[in-house]
Amino acid sequence: MNRPTATLLISCPDQKGLVAKIANFIYANGGNIIHADQHTDFAAGLFLTRIEWQLDGFNLPRELIAPAFGAIAQPLQAHWQLHFSDTIPRIAIWVSKQDHCLFDLIWRHKAKEFTAEIPLIISNHPDLKEVAEQFGIDFHHIPITKENKPTQEAQQLKLLQHYKIDLVVLAKYMQIVSPDFINKFPNILNIHHSFLPAFIGTSPYHQAYQRGVKIIGATAHYVTPELDAGPIIEQDVARVSHRDDVADLIRKGKDLERVVLARAVRSHLQNRVLVYGNRTVVFE
Amino acid sequence: MNRPTATLLISCPDQKGLVAKIANFIYANGGNIIHADQHTDFAAGLFLTRIEWQLDGFNLPRELIAPAFGAIAQPLQAHWQLHFSDTIPRIAIWVSKQDHCLFDLIWRHKAKEFTAEIPLIISNHPDLKEVAEQFGIDFHHIPITKENKPTQEAQQLKLLQHYKIDLVVLAKYMQIVSPDFINKFPNILNIHHSFLPAFIGTSPYHQAYQRGVKIIGATAHYVTPELDAGPIIEQDVARVSHRDDVADLIRKGKDLERVVLARAVRSHLQNRVLVYGNRTVVFE
Amino acid sequence: MNRPTATLLISCPDQKGLVAKIANFIYANGGNIIHADQHTDFAAGLFLTRIEWQLDGFNLPRELIAPAFGAIAQPLQAHWQLHFSDTIPRIAIWVSKQDHCLFDLIWRHKAKEFTAEIPLIISNHPDLKEVAEQFGIDFHHIPITKENKPTQEAQQLKLLQHYKIDLVVLAKYMQIVSPDFINKFPNILNIHHSFLPAFIGTSPYHQAYQRGVKIIGATAHYVTPELDAGPIIEQDVARVSHRDDVADLIRKGKDLERVVLARAVRSHLQNRVLVYGNRTVVFE
Amino acid sequence: MNRPTATLLISCPDQKGLVAKIANFIYANGGNIIHADQHTDFAAGLFLTRIEWQLDGFNLPRELIAPAFGAIAQPLQAHWQLHFSDTIPRIAIWVSKQDHCLFDLIWRHKAKEFTAEIPLIISNHPDLKEVAEQFGIDFHHIPITKENKPTQEAQQLKLLQHYKIDLVVLAKYMQIVSPDFINKFPNILNIHHSFLPAFIGTSPYHQAYQRGVKIIGATAHYVTPELDAGPIIEQDVARVSHRDDVADLIRKGKDLERVVLARAVRSHLQNRVLVYGNRTVVFE
Structure with missing residues (x-):
């Protein structure tokens, strides 16, 4: 191996x-x-x-x-x-306030479930700075507003270049990346907290609760300019019932998000994913 | 028992x-x-x-x-x-050309998985007449066009009354039932061949293939005037891969449709489903 | 195709x-x-x-x-x-009293989910003769006792030769086939109603209930002289709860048995299964 | 709430x-x-x-x-x-060398997925001391040999009393706890890395690989004197294929172990588990 x-x-x-x-x-x-x-x-x-x-x-x-x-x-x-295989890819993890996907990726990285370097975490909130420090990863807080988005994205891009990043993993980043940015740095992988194409956009668990679904899901996909419409790499689901309120869906969903994102990152890093059209082949 | x-x-x-x-x-x-x-x-x-x-x-x-x-x-x-429990509900099964859900419901009925009488099958195509005869169930062929729909629905309603039907099961009926009909006979349960709310309407497996999903689903729900938007009773899913073309999705989907519809019919007939708002509680 | x-x-x-x-x-x-x-x-x-x-x-x-x-x-x-691919394999289905796997295989055969001829059904009970007749398949009732087993197996073997059978599918046959028979006709595929190697032998659902498992399973495998120990082709599981008594496990298990057996038969008939040691590779 | x-x-x-x-x-x-x-x-x-x-x-x-x-x-x-509900139960987590279940329980505890205090970690190896320190939990290294087991168990028991522990969670402890110990402290919950009752005892993933199963599992259960035979609280499974070697089974199994153990701990702490005979009712 x-x-x-x-x-x-x-x-x-x-x-x-x-x-x-x-x-x-x-x-x-x-x-x-x-x-x-x-x-x-x-x-x-x-x-x-x-x-x-x-x-x-x-x-x-x-x-x-x-x-x-x-x-x-x-x-x-x-x-x-x-x-x-001995060219080690370099990953930037982008987060917002939630830590479960970040913790999970770091744990799997330490457990050698995939081979990569993780030199950079970018967040629009300062909350997870401590986690970054705990594991010795550089953390950059880049708050995003409607107004400052272009300049902040320029700053993000500069960081990716500086850290020689090969792949950006949106690990619950909760922000839309502009088409212009995607154009300049197309290697972006996202975890969406629904079974796409159901519940595109914000608050998918609230949407799922409103619709009364009996199963929730999570989807890992490459990011393209159209929101939540990029090529799907991996999906998984969990059963829910009338006993689950929105908080339960969110809790159960976190377990899905962690594992679906991790599988997609691993497949990508092992060069098992081939995109064509808006589809993927994932060679196992 | x-x-x-x-x-x-x-x-x-x-x-x-x-x-x-x-x-x-x-x-x-x-x-x-x-x-x-x-x-x-x-x-x-x-x-x-x-x-x-x-x-x-x-x-x-x-x-x-x-x-x-x-x-x-x-x-x-x-x-x-x-x-x-000793008031035996009477079911009409509505079909189109596909036989898998019909066969499955009849087999489960014979196997006593649920208690009901099935005196009536209605179809807009003549194809499954033989199946009906094989199991001694009356079959009525009621073709539907845009023009004749109101008169045909009146005919359908008359049959439901004549056969004293309590529940209509749309077992791949592939036709939209009018709001007026639903108003007059609201006890209608449908199997939709996707993980709702993804892929509403026609050809959901083609839609699913186009979107490149890694999981397909089926949804049993009560029929309301808004298409594929009624209260969900049961859903289930199956994993697919790049190796599955549309025909494979359809084949794998049939197994889902059979089992999801059967579970929903059974729960309904055992009076385990309580609808409120656009949601269901399914008591187990 | x-x-x-x-x-x-x-x-x-x-x-x-x-x-x-x-x-x-x-x-x-x-x-x-x-x-x-x-x-x-x-x-x-x-x-x-x-x-x-x-x-x-x-x-x-x-x-x-x-x-x-x-x-x-x-x-x-x-x-x-x-x-x-145009050499059509010939299957004998062996059953006992339960009809669900038999019905399912016949339905899938008619639906062209796999390509084969099914000229022969053998059973140790007369119960399913009617089903065989309904679909125009020859039915041979060969009751088995401890004493008559060798002569009856000789009779079974003669039938397999007469009908030029390539594959025997034990579709809930509920009898042990002797090592001698397996030696003479090794192409035998069985559905076992548990998640092997848990609950080998008789009454696996009763065993599962006694053990208080939260998940039940079914296993399709090739038959070898050691009971329920042959190479596994396919397995699947279903969740159960404290609300499920043995009858519920049996009912839920039937759905598993049908689909697991069908998938294994299909893979086998498409020449996708390669046995080595006591393992299988199932090429997808 | x-x-x-x-x-x-x-x-x-x-x-x-x-x-x-x-x-x-x-x-x-x-x-x-x-x-x-x-x-x-x-x-x-x-x-x-x-x-x-x-x-x-x-x-x-x-x-x-x-x-x-x-x-x-x-x-x-x-x-x-x-x-x-405001009596907060106190948990001791027992580990060996593997950190995935420990990390997971600590993360869920911090994320308030369950309410408890975790003042104590016991291990027969020193490896995870650093993790304990990182999260400010007392760590006691109590190596176990055949000879010293009785005295070490006495020491473990003393610690449980000192820390006023209500529940011991064996989070991949990889040691058999003696019947005498269980007798004195019966509130012990274990994660076993197989779909019990398949693959009891050591190296279940190696056993699973040898048997050529297509699905692996994990089981959370209360500990009783008979090895791996206590009342089952929760089980889950994951699909594997011929492409998965033992290392893959172990990796995939870790995800199962984490989530199955976490669900069982949560149900236990919410007083949703009722044991009778060798079975559990898990009220949802």
Whole structure:
């Protein structure tokens, strides 16, 4: 598990011989495949695959893998990403006042459930500063109002650059990120506290209570300019009953939010998520 | 289990002594309570209860129970229903072309999972006539168009009266019932093939596929004039993945629809469902 | 979906180049892969894969596929099976007195949820003869006692040969099949009404009630000589509470049994199940 | 929610008038019932109930409630407990090396998901001392060997007395507590990392992996002298596949263990759990 691997995530128009071509590229260079999975979306005419192999004994030096595979990918009109398992991604966690997702991500990080560095926490409230300090993570309090949003987002962006952040995790950030920001930094993953597309926007647990649902949910998705409409990575649900008031829904929902967000972050960091259109393939 | 029981479903403004008053009414008349459950909706200031007792040894003759309890209920401003377990409710099942919910309800009926008579099947298509005949149930084919809807609904209503129907179960009927009809016959239970309020209206599985959800659902609810917005009785969900195309969602959804509809019908027939506002209490 | 495909299920000691070798075999002969999935059991040092491709346009005639692939498989020390999607497997369903799994399998068969022929039902009781007749399936009543078991099993075996049965589905057969029989006809799939390995043997719902569990389950597995210990294909569970007595567990369990058995039968018939040791890989 | 309440948990042989008698006791003394639930185990001939009422406006002073109700309970041969919501129970958490359940309980305690004091952590290993200090909880390291167990248990017991502990929560303590200890301090709640009664004893995830199950579970139960055989309070499960090795089962299991233990602790602390025989009623 600890020996370095390379992972290719590829999508391209379906045609004969794709599995063979990609597998041959690895094999011809002496690579040992440890995970390979593929999916064909027949409706879209699209082939999607994830392939991971050990770099030990692979004949191509790292810096030549991308150009070499690029030559194969180009005639296939493939979109592709190449990741190395020993390149540790850097995460910024954005929070508001609630601490459950933050605590959970930090605990899982310490428990090595995923590999990443977490050098930065950003919040529009000062409440969780102490938690950040407790775990030795830099905390930046950036309050947001309608008026100051553009300047504050510029400040946020600067921080992401300064800390060399690869992924922003909105761990109950409770603020809408502007399309302009998303455009400049598109790697944003959010936990929404409902079973999307039900209960978009604010106060989904209140909405759920009003509607009298018997099941509540949580949804982890990539952030896109349209609110709560980005590609879904993971969802889960919990049963509720007439005995549960809004406070109970919120309490039960927290357990969902923690686990759904954690699974999505883990899948993302292991390069298991491939987005196409507004959908995801999550290779397991 | 087979000895006759009476069941009271009661809702009234919350106040002290309600449990005692209702229990005393049963006890003072020699009744043996076999199920009692209550719920207080503190936000609505409402007390809701279900109480069931054996009629053997109960001192009040049946016809006097309602007037006697009415005298207690009136000062409490209570809404209440009285049911006897040996009054067998009569169900009409309305279908379209799909047979899975129909087959399932008939099988459960034969397996005595719920107590009812099913003398009537109505459909806007002739396809399931054979199934009806196979099980000896009258089948009426009433095709619906925009133009003939009012006259056909009048015909449907006549059939319900003729067959002395207590409950209409829309078992994938795939037609909207008019507010006027609902007004005249409000006891209608529907299975909707999505996790409401997500994917209201037609083709919910296509909608779900488009949105890229990772979980699909089904919802049983009472029918109200607003489409797919009535009080929810039961919901359940199933996990799906990128490997599931629309046909797979439909196939997996059928299993959900069968079981969710069956649970809702059973709860309704056992007088376990109390509607208030647009919500239900389902006493277990 | 309806165009004929070939499927290879392969397991062999893990080594470099396996994906490439197998994919090349398909590609070199002009095959269009529509499903490929692999799994490596690192602890066992075993590579397992399922690969399915369209026969249209495949250059090798059917009868040459096995010998051609055999030449590749032999040096890899591979175990492998080759299936053609238009070879319709023939199922015998064995039942006792309960009809829910039988009805369910027949309904799914009619709904084309899986492709098979069901020419034969065997039972140790006469009760379900009528159901068999209703759907035009031959029914053989073969009562079993301790004394007559060997001769009756000989009779059962003769029927399986006569009807050219590929798979026996024990759909609540409630009898133990002898090791000798299993030896002669090993393709047997059973539904056990518990979450195995909890509650092996008879009356699992009574055992579950006695133990006071909060969740019940059902398990579909291949039958091996050791009782309820064969490779598990599928399991599912349902929540129960103190309100559920044994009859409720049985009722709720029936819904589990139906769906768990159906999923296992479907996976098996689509050649998605690969057994190794006492485990299964179920390719999705 | 914050106004003090009294709760009665009662079990007695079933007979007519029980609901009325108990409700009258509250009502006659001016109590406002905010929760009442009952269950009849017909097989055991046992009536079980939980009733909670506000102490504001209740005419009986606290110290007279027990004697007054005792007079009612005695002729009914009832077992009963009386709890006041403002008597804060004191918990000792026992751990070994794993921190996930400990962290989770502490986080929920801080989030006010349950009301208790946690003054004491006991462990047979020193690893989690730092966590205890971080949250200001006393930590006692009491290593256990076969030889020193009796003296160490005497030491543990002394600590429980010193800290006035009401409930011991074994949060992955990984040691067997002796029958003698349980006899002296019976209020012990344990999380077992399997779906009991499957995989009793050590290394349940390894056992589960060996058996090839498709679902894993966790079980919270009261501790009794027979290993892993005490009354079950709560269970939950998670789906696994052939892709999950033992490490994955352990990781997925941790999420189960956290949530199952937390639910059981919360139900216990809210006096919602009534044990009879080897079973529990969990009033919701």
